[in-house]
Amino acid sequence: MTSSLFPLTPRLAKALARAGVTVERAGLVWRVRRGDAAAQLLLPDDFPLEIKAVQQLLDFAGVGWPDRPAPVRCACATPDFHPGSLAPVGSIVATDADVVVPAAIGTDINCGMRLITTGLTQAQLAAHEARWTGALTRRLLHAETDVPLRAGAFRALFDDGPEACLDALDAQGVWAGADRTRLLREVRDCIALQSFGGNAAHAPEAWTEGSGTVRAPDLGTVGSGNHFVEFQIVEAVLDRHVAYAAGLRVGEVVVMIHSGSRGMGFHVGQRWMDRARALWPAGHKHPQSRLYALRGAEAEGFLQAMGTAARYAWLNRVVIAEWVREALEACVGAGGSRLVVDVPHNVVTREQGLNLHRKGATPAQAGQWALLPGSMGDASYLVSGLGNADWLWSCSHGAGRAVRRQAMRREAAASQGTETWRCLALREERRWEEAPEAYKPIGPVIAAQEDAGLLRAAVRLRPWRTFKA
Structure with missing residues (x-):
């Protein structure tokens, strides 16, 4: 299944002209403009230039207020560029350091990727596959979780940070077998984590009040959509x-985890999107884009709230990784797992004196590692960032969706698995929605970013077993 919107068909050219969008192309770089809003896109040959995504990107680039010039300094998009709910996925926008756009990040705050080693080969794991897949099916798909935290540990996480939370854990549930020293050491390999602030006041009161044990129902869960454990x-x-x-090393099995802040992200994200809308100057027409910016103290308040949810997303991925480690140690006797990297793709970070909004895009400062998954039938990559300022020190967060989920559900012929990979899911429609045909090929995505100087590919990973909730 392919898109019909390949650049630049006469039909698309006319649609862009009607929308007031001008387009220029130089190699793989597309420059788009509408009025004062401008952006650039990096698209491989034959990748779709979708008008809805272009309009969303220019909406993002032109965000502001009636009484103040637009605060956006630069806007760009990576090859996984496609429409989102309000802001396009695969976009990076730099604003003044006192400005944020909550809706550009949305509710899946600090959605990100985590890669851990197993120290095992495929043959070693295949010999015990029924046991460890059964254990992880119960944990990841049936949500048979046990993640107790005292309210004090939640307060420590939100007020003081990840290390304080780990120091406050009791040896119960998943934490009974966790290697605390390893977890503390692994905090340093989490990109941007230490830059996030936080405050327990932004979290649900039920998690932070008193001294009793709290069991957040979604802590240690993957989530739906394109989230996975592979x-x-x-x-x-x-x-x-x-x-x-x-x-x-070639032949070794690794595990990639893609999940975010779950209900905590919705709790924070929706509140601040509503707040930004409510603060729109009275008597002025609201923007059709529904993108509202915050400035000054309100912007700082959002960053603190966002950081609170970002810390929760980190803990969520930690728990999922511990479920994997628990299953492998119990079923195969493997206890030497290590974190390679944990990297976000749905946050605002303060870099180079700007607020960088990354919506489905990954930090790629020089020497920084990033993870770019393909589909569950295509390769994923560990890459090294090259710190390209023209692309706001970023790279894509994967291959990018090519076909909407609703359309995939109508495609009964979508791939369900092969001899080399298989998807484990409770709902058949999840396999349809997330089939390899729904995504762009990862090869051109990597190649275009290497050619443009955004990243350097380091390790190619082949999918084997994918868990989809």
């Missing part, structure tokens, strides 16, 4: 120095 095989080393530093 066992992958190291298929090729493309940069031996990065692979050595990451401790990855």
Whole structure:
């Protein structure tokens, strides 16, 4: 299944003209403009230039207020660019340091990728597959979780940060078998985590009041949509120095986790989107884009609230990783797992004196590692960022969706699995919605960003077993 909107058909050209959008192309770089709003896109040959996504990006680039010039300094999009609910996925927008746009991040705050090693080969895991897949099916798909935290541990997380939370854990539930020293060490390999502030006042009161044990119902859950837990095989080393530093060898099994802040992100994100709308100057027409900016103290308040949810997203991925480690140790006797990297793609970070809004885009400062998943039938990559300022020190967060979920549900012929990969899911429609045909090919996405100087591919990972909730 393919899109019909390949650049630049006469039909698309006419639609862009009707929308007041001008387009220029130089190689793989597209520059778009509407009025004072401008942006650039990096699109491989034959990738769709979708008018809805272009309009959303220009809405994002032109955000502001009736009484103040637009605060956006630069807007761009990576090859996984496609429409989102309000802001397009695969976009990066830099605003003044006293401005934020809550709706540009939405409710899936600090959605991100986490990669851990297993120290095992495919043959070693295949010999015990029924046991560990059964254990993880109960944890990840049936939500048979046990993640007790005292309210004090939640307060420590939100007020003081990840290390304080880990220090406050009791040896109960998933924490009974957790290696605290390893978890504390792994905090340093989480990109941007230490930059997020927080305050328990932004969290649900039921989690932070008193001294009793709290069981947040969605802590340690993957979520729906494109979130996943995937066992992958190291298929090729493309940069031996990065692979050595990451401790990855050809043939080894690794586990990639894609999840976010779950209900906590919705709790924070929706409140601040509503607040930004409510603060729109009275007597002025609201923007059709429904993108509202905050400035000054309100912007700082959002960043603190966002950081609170971002810390929860980190803890959520930690718990999922611990479920994986628990299953492998119980079923295979493997206890040497290590974190390679944990990287966000749905946050605002303060860099270079700007607020960088990354909506489905990944930090890629020079030497920084990032994870770019394909589909569950295509490769994923560990890459090294090159710190390209023209693309706001960022890269894509994956291949990008090519076909909407509603359309995929109508495609009964979508791939359900092969001899080399298989999806474990409770709902058949999840396999349809997330089939490889729903996504762009990852190869051109990587190649375009290498050619443009955004990243360097280091390790290619082949999907093997994918858990989809």
